[in-house]
Amino acid sequence: xxxxxxxxxxxxxxxxxxxxxYRPFVDGAFVDGGxxxxxxxNPATEEVLAEVGTASEQDVDRAVxxxxxxxxxxxxxxxxxxxAKYLYRIARIVAERSRELAVLETLDNGKPxxxxxxxxxxxxxxxxxxxxxxxxxxxxxGLGPDPRPVxxxxxxxxxxxxxxxxxWKIAPALACGNTIVLKPAETTPLTxxxxxxxxxxxxxxxxxxxxxxxxxxxGAALVAHPGLDKVAFTGSTDVGKEIQRTLAGTGRRLTLxxxxxxxxxxxxxxxxxQAVEGVVDGIFFNQGHVCCAGSRxxxxxxxxxxxxxxxxxxxxxxxVGDPLxxxxxxxxxxxxxxxxxxxxLAAAGDAEGAERWTSSCPLPERGLYFPPTVFSGVExxxxxxxxxxxxxVLSVLTFxxxxxxxxxANNTPYGLSAGIWTEKGxxxxxxxxxxxxxxxxxxxxxxxxxxxxxxxxRESGFGREGGRAGLEAYLS
Ligand code: NAP
Ligand code: MG
Numbered sequence: 001x002x003x004x005x006x007x008x009x010x011x012x013x014x015x016x017x018x019x020x021x022y023r024p025f026v027d028g029a030f031v032d033g034g035x036x037x038x039x040x041x042n043p044a045t046e047e048v049l050a051e052v053g054t055a056s057e058q059d060v061d062r063a064v065x066x067x068x069x070x071x072x073x074x075x076x077x078x079x080x081x082x083x084a085k086y087l088y089r090i091a092r093i094v095a096e097r098s099r100e101l102a103v104l105e106t107l108d109n110g111k112p113x114x115x116x117x118x119x120x121x122x123x124x125x126x127x128x129x130x131x132x133x134x135x136x137x138x139x140x141x142g143l144g145p146d147p148r149p150v151x152x153x154x155x156x157x158x159x160x161x162x163x164x165x166x167x168w169k170i171a172p173a174l175a176c177g178n179t180i181v182l183k184p185a186e187t188t189p190l191t192x193x194x195x196x197x198x199x200x201x202x203x204x205x206x207x208x209x210x211x212x213x214x215x216x217x218x219g220a221a222l223v224a225h226p227g228l229d230k231v232a233f234t235g236s237t238d239v240g241k242e243i244q245r246t247l248a249g250t251g252r253r254l255t256l257x258x259x260x261x262x263x264x265x266x267x268x269x270x271x272x273x274q275a276v277e278g279v280v281d282g283i284f285f286n287q288g289h290v291c292c293a294g295s296r297x298x299x300x301x302x303x304x305x306x307x308x309x310x311x312x313x314x315x316x317x318x319x320v321g322d323p324l325x326x327x328x329x330x331x332x333x334x335x336x337x338x339x340x341x342x343x344x345l346a347a348a349g350d351a352e353g354a355e356r357w358t359s360s361c362p363l364p365e366r367g368l369y370f371p372p373t374v375f376s377g378v379e380x381x382x383x384x385x386x387x388x389x390x391x392x393v394l395s396v397l398t399f400x401x402x403x404x405x406x407x408x409a410n411n412t413p414y415g416l417s418a419g420i421w422t423e424k425g426x427x428x429x430x431x432x433x434x435x436x437x438x439x440x441x442x443x444x445x446x447x448x449x450x451x452x453x454x455x456x457x458r459e460s461g462f463g464r465e466g467g468r469a470g471l472e473a474y475l476s
Contacts, residue, residue: 006319009326011113016104022189023053024213025196027066028206033059035214040189043110043332043368044323052189054214057221060181063210064227067152067179070207075179076149080136087135087175089202090195091128094167097198098125101191105163106323108190110332110368111286113324123448124167127466130450131171134471138176141468147475149177150253151229156219156243157192158235159185159334160289160390166192168465169232170209176474178230181210183222187335189213220246228252232473234291237414237459255463255473257291257455259388260416263409264294264445265431267402268303270421274443276310279394282419282445284318284330284372288392289338291460292417294445296378296385298405301398308376308396312357315372320361330392333368342370342391349375349384354395380411388414402427406434416456419445438464 024033034056039048055063070076075083094101101124102116111120139145153173157165166182173180184192196211212218216239223231223243230253233243237258247254264282266275282294299307323331333339350356354375363369370391378385378395385395399405409418418437420428432440438456441447448454453464463473 006327008322010322011103011106011324011326013103013107013324015100016107017100018050018104018107018190021051021053022193022213024055024059025193025209025211026059026063027210028200030196031059033213035059035218038186038213038215040108040187042107043334044364045367049107050190052193052213055212055218059212060218060221060225063181063212064152064154064225066207067181067210068227070205071149071152071179074205075174075208076177078177080138080177083174083177084132084135086202086204087128087132087171090199090204091125091132093198093202094121094128094195095125098122101163101194103324104194105191106331108188109159109162110323110334112328112331114326114328115286120161120164123450124164127164127167127171127450131175135175138471138475141471143472143475147176150474150476151178152227153178153180153230153232153474154222154225154228155180155182155232156223156235157182157184159188160286160291162188163191163195165234166195168234170195172465172470172474173232174208176471178474179208181212181222183212183214183219186213186215223247230254230474232463233257240461253473256461257463257465258459258461259390260291260293260414260456260460261296261386261388261412262292262294262414262417262419262437263296263298264419265405265409265421266297266299266303266307267420267422267427268300269423271423271443272303272307272310275421276307276314278419278421278443278445279311280314280318283394284315284392285446287330287333287370289334289390290446292439292446294417294419295389295393295395297394297396298399298408299396300405301400304398312374315374316359316361318359318361318372320359320369320371321364330372333370333391336368338390339368339370342389342393345383345387345389345391346373346393349378349382349395352382352384354378354382354384380408386412402431406431410434410436413459414456415458416460417441
């Protein structure tokens with residue numbers, strides 16, 4: 001199908017105020033880290049954006065000690081209503097600096113500016129406001145009349161939603177009276193460090209929030225630190241299992257938000273055009289680097305042919321390119337390593353006999369990109385149906401009966417999210433009750449709201465983030 005040509009509509013990179021160097025944030029100040037500096041790149045061009053100082057094991061010690069002091073002397077004893085004031089201030093500054101944060105996120109991560117601007121940053125701000133409101137009402141959360149903070153939290157987060165994942169941990173931790181040491185992902189440390197700057201600007205007492213950039217080793221040193229009371233991790237299932245082994249027997253609390261391989265189920269009575277949009281959003285949002293991405297389409301056999309035709313026609317119109325361009329639908333893949341992984345898993349799809357369709361959208365000449373890809377004729381045993389690709393690759397399977405849809409949807413070691421598309425409320429409820437997934441969306445997908453708990457089961461982890469249930473992880 002022909003599409004209109006769009007004139008370029010680039011957002012200005014200058015809005016991000018990228019500094020040449022960034023440093024770890026410990027005990028209320030930016031400090032020289034003892035680790036080897038890393039260079040963070042813009043995946044859209046592979047150019048170096050900034051040099052970032054990283055933490056050594058001594059810095060981990062210092063940060064945990066600072067968080068302990070703050071927990072005992074300032075933040076822990078502070079009344080909830082006072083803590084709320086700081087959180088509201090941070091939330092307001094995030095909203096005020098939203099344009100800068102959105103551009104910085106897009107530069108460091110590669111996601112389209114439309115998404116960082118309309119999803120990541122506003123949702124981060126909403127989570128801060130939401131949790132600020134809880135700080136003085138914890139006694140009404142249904143967790144006892146006087147719930148207490150857990151203590152010092154160590155948090156490790158991935159690169160796909162760098163600011164949002166940082167806030168998902170920081171906001172509830174601080175609202176509940178805990179202090180925190182956060183390790184952002186190696187390839188996307190910048191927005192977490194600007195968030196630290198914002199916390200300082202808001203007057204947050206020293207040691208309450210500490211940010212330690214670095215690679216996986218810094219994360220491993222942090223989660224193993226005996227000075228922590230709780231670890232909150234978002235990332236891959238393999239690293240999550242390793243952390244669980246490290247913490248076994250220590251009595252320290254742990255929540256894990258891990259991978260997924262969500263089914264998006266389309267019944268033959270669904271509003272077809274709406275379902276096509278939802279399926280496209282489900283897998284191509286954020287280049288498919290989404291733990292709850294709808295990466296397995298299960299479409300009822302009677303409409304499979306018609307649905308596939310409409311779906312491919314729609315996917316063909318997605319614009320892949322400069323993430324800073326406001327017309328871009330699919331941006332850059334965050335790292336060379338992730339691109340290689342997507343290429344390998346897609347090749348496994350070919351080798352196992354699935355049929356690959358690739359969008360003809362031209363890709364930029366430089367930078368890390370992968371075209372929107374759809375595999376049809378996928379069998380449940382194939383790797384593209386079982387493994388998390390974490391890229392813009394959709395696997396299409398079919399089913400005949402609701403029972404078969406549920407059985408196939410649940411045929412995965414994961415259990416994070418799922419989607420259902422049908423006109424019949426009773427059918428949606430029947431299906432949702434049988435799906436083993438932490439979040440089930442009906443006639444929509446990728447809805448994130450701070451009042452609503454998010455999390456998985458089985459290999460997708462345990463514990464919830466958001467809503468009243470999310471507070472439980474940070475209170476004892
Ligand atoms: P990852 O390799 O597990 O990395 C996640 C974080 O852990 C990064 O900060 C990483 O540092 C750090 N890390 C690596 N090895 C570690 C170790 N041994 N001990 C402690 N920390 C360690 O995951 P990823 O590939 O970056 O992220 C993609 C995965 O995250 C996907 O599987 C996705 O589904 C999952 N995810 C889940 C959710 C959710 O809410 N359930 C949300 C987003 C992503 P480096 O960056 O330096 O490697
Ligand atoms: Mg980067």
